[in-house]
Amino acid sequence: MGFFGAVRQGRKDDAELGKGLWRRAHDRFQRGLDRYHQVLEGVEDEQLYGELVVIANELADLLSKVRAICMEAQRRAPSEGLDIPGSLASVHRALSKAGNSLATTAEAAAMLRLAVGPVPVGAASVRRRAEAVYEHVEEAERLLETPAAS
Numbered sequence: 001m002g003f004f005g006a007v008r009q010g011r012k013d014d015a016e017l018g019k020g021l022w023r024r025a026h027d028r029f030q031r032g033l034d035r036y037h038q039v040l041e042g043v044e045d046e047q048l049y050g051e052l053v054v055i056a057n058e059l060a061d062l063l064s065k066v067r068a069i070c071m072e073a074q075r076r077a078p079s080e081g082l083d084i085p086g087s088l089a090s091v092h093r094a095l096s097k098a099g100n101s102l103a104t105t106a107e108a109a110a111m112l113r114l115a116v117g118p119v120p121v122g123a124a125s126v127r128r129r130a131e132a133v134y135e136h137v138e139e140a141e142r143l144l145e146t147p148a149a150s
Helices: 003-017 019-040 047-074 084-113 125-144
Strands: none
Touching: 003 019, 003 047, 019 047, 019 084, 047 084, 047 125, 084 125
């Protein structure tokens, strides 16, 4: 994306996600994905690389869900700062956990990349951590759909 494309995307993000809490939650998730993909660049073992790419694609598919959650949360409780609205505190907590879990997933992939010799269980440790990311995103979706979060 060129300079002007980045500016247009930034304006679109400002309009859809605001400049506060929900934008930060979305951007943190996106940075976690970027980090995971950066880790993939250094994986030399073909089989491990293939396993990690499948996980990367599944995690990348979650970004549209995270964006939709953040957009809806911004619509319901607009945020230009870092104050967490009480009605959506549980949604924010689930998104924060998803971001944290994504960071540990990238860390687990980096540790595998640095492993010496063949990895006997493949990407099982990364898969376990990625499962937590899925669970937290699903939890945020579910919480946003509950009447208490309206």
